[in-house]
Amino acid sequence: MILAVDIGNTNIVMGCIDEEQIYFVERAATDIGKTELEYAIQIKTILELHGINMNKIKGAIISSVVPPLVNIMKKAIAKIVDVKQMVVGPGIKTGLNICMDNPGQVGSDLVVDAVAGIQYYGAPLIVIDMGTATTISVIDEKNNYIGGMIFPGVKVSLESLVEKTSQLPRISLEAPKRTIGKNTIECMKSGIVYGQASCLDGMIERIEDELKMTTTVIATGGLAKEIVPHCKHEVIVDDELALKGLKIIYDKNIEESQHR
Numbered sequence: 001m002i003l004a005v006d007i008g009n010t011n012i013v014m015g016c017i018d019e020e021q022i023y024f025v026e027r028a029a030t031d032i033g034k035t036e037l038e039y040a041i042q043i044k045t046i047l048e049l050h051g052i053n054m055n056k057i058k059g060a061i062i063s064s065v066v067p068p069l070v071n072i073m074k075k076a077i078a079k080i081v082d083v084k085q086m087v088v089g090p091g092i093k094t095g096l097n098i099c100m101d102n103p104g105q106v107g108s109d110l111v112v113d114a115v116a117g118i119q120y121y122g123a124p125l126i127v128i129d130m131g132t133a134t135t136i137s138v139i140d141e142k143n144n145y146i147g148g149m150i151f152p153g154v155k156v157s158l159e160s161l162v163e164k165t166s167q168l169p170r171i172s173l174e175a176p177k178r179t180i181g182k183n184t185i186e187c188m189k190s191g192i193v194y195g196q197a198s199c200l201d202g203m204i205e206r207i208e209d210e211l212k213m214t215t216t217v218i219a220t221g222g223l224a225k226e227i228v229p230h231c232k233h234e235v236i237v238d239d240e241l242a243l244k245g246l247k248i249i250y251d252k253n254i255e256e257s258q259h260r
Contacts, residue, residue: 004246007064009132015243024050039076061250063088063108098145116245130221197230
């Protein structure tokens with residue numbers, strides 16, 4: 001069993017996974033002000049809540065788009081379990097062929113999602129990650145990561161809308177009963193939920209037109225379950241995608257080190 005941690009701008013996703021199953025997936029708020037001790041206590045509490053025997057954790061792997069938190073998280077994990085730790089980045093084998101102008105600019109979260117998507121769903125593939133930003137990754141039929149898109153995430157869009165207007169209220173993220181809103185709150189919910197779903201549908205169509213082929217579409221991230229059900233395209237929601245990718249990368253690098 002390994003501990004897998006994916007540090008995003010808004011949330012930290014963590015879980016324990018082995019060859020047989022994923023034991024849990026939990027989200028905690030990303031806070032660069034927290035100390036290693038505070039994160040250690042938080043992780044230890046989550047493990048205990050899920051009844052995880054820490055003696056069975058044999059390794060840990062971290063991916064992060066928040067560089068200042070990487071060493072803090074490594075030290076936090078070390079306070080709980082004395083195991084080999086990996087960080088997705090330079091020197092780590094992923095097996096992913098990135099066909100970009102600057103492959104090093106591709107976020108580790110996108111790499112992890114793509115690795116899992118290829119193994120579990122096959123290519124050609126579109127991976128949508130709905131977090132602080134909504135990112136779309138495109139993998140062609142030869143398993144090459146060929147590019148993608150980045151645009152404001154659902155909550156970023158909503159917060160900007162509320163902050164930049166004087167009369168629009170804060171709302172919960174849920175779909176209204178109808179597309180054509182009859183009051184301000186219904187109009188906002190329709191615009192955010194159905195608008196985001198329509199955006200995803202439109203991007204999927206444009207990508208498939210450019211590829212000249214249909215694809216499998218996977219969505220992950222904290223807000224995927226709120227938006228994807230309202231898409232007209234078939235989109236598979238996989239909340240465990242990052243953990244699956246981290247496990248694949250961890251195993252690949254353990255095997256590499258054993259063969260040296």
